[in-house]
Amino acid sequence: MTDSTFTAALAALVGAAFGSFANVAVYRVPRRESLVRPRSRCPSCGAQIAARDNVPVVSWLLLRGRCRRCRAPISARYPAVEALTALLFALVALRLPSEGGGSRWDLLPYLPLMLVLVILSFIDLEHRVLPNRIVLPAIAVEIALFAVAAWRGPGLDAWVRGVEAGGAAFAFFMVLALISPRGMGMGDVKLSALLGLALGYLGWGRLLVGFFLAFVLGALVGLALIARGRAGMKSHVPFGPSLALGAVIGVLYGGPIVERWLGR
Ligand SMILES: [Zn+2]
Structure with missing residues (x-):
């Protein structure tokens, strides 16, 4: 793995994690809610989202876009925002230093x-x-x-x-x-x-x-x-x-x- 591929992969991982935060901000800022508390909940049944169900993109795919408890559909916007942030972070890491x-x-x-x-x-x-x-x-x-x-x-x-x-x-x-x-x-x-x-x-x-x-x-x-x-x-x-x-x-x-x- 070359140095720049490694940097891009690392940036993508960091980006996916921040993409998860971006989802919280997109939902909460317009509703004037706190960004840090409470922990994320399913909007349908109110179940708190466990850490294993909060892995960017992966969890949504494994759960096939549904809440683990009530099976209510979870918007595809969540993995899309995470994937987009990951992509942008990787592109910045690849393009900008050069x-x-x-x-x-x-x-x-x-x-x-x-x-x-x-x-x-x-x-x-x-x-x-x-x-x-x-x-x-x-x-x-x-x-x-x-x-x-x-x-x-x-x-x-x-x-x-x-x-x-x-x-x-x-x-x-x-x-x-x-x-x-x-x-x-x-x-x-x-x-x-x-x-x-x-x-x-x-x-x-x-x-x-x-x-x-x-x-x-x-x-x-x-x-x-x-x-x-x-x-x-x-x-x-x-x-x-x-x-x-x-x-x-x-x-x-x-x-x-x-x-x-x-x-x-
Ligand atoms: Zn639910």
Whole structure:
């Protein structure tokens, strides 16, 4: 096993465990419940979930998506969130240390970023809201983590660029939200500051690529929903997941895309 495969496998395991936490956050944060207490229970029968039934992805498969006690179906969202977080952690571990002058210290800001984006995306899909209780602390913590990563890695210039990019994205999305309040919420505006920081840290080209992809994805999702009769031209389609996915692609694969599109 090569060094990078080992790192990716390890990151996937850590990601699956954090994915389990992400499920708790997706369920509890919008309901204003505590993240640490009580222990997880079956929503149908109230049985406490034993540790052996709480192994990410594996338990859901072994139990065939049903509660051990009452056999009520458990949403496939749970293993999906765990698998997605595992995948994103592995991709960050594989891609980032080799990206544009990056170092292993880049994992410090980008792994928590992936976790936050998974949590926010699934909350937005279900509740059409990006809670301040997650977005605002995430911005503060990530500004600090990116400072450490820049200091140990590419230098503080990268951090300054990231903070400027976050501010620029915030201003741009704020204008969009004021022009078309129906399409974009204040949650999207605040999320764009976080994503601008993460993209801009890697370069201004990444910022363009990430947000361009976000708008393309958002438009495709909107059109697909309208085509399937799930949404009208004026109904609110959550934009958070498209924003997050565009930024994630920009972070992970923006380098090659920037080279091809912008010729540098
Ligand atoms: Zn049950």
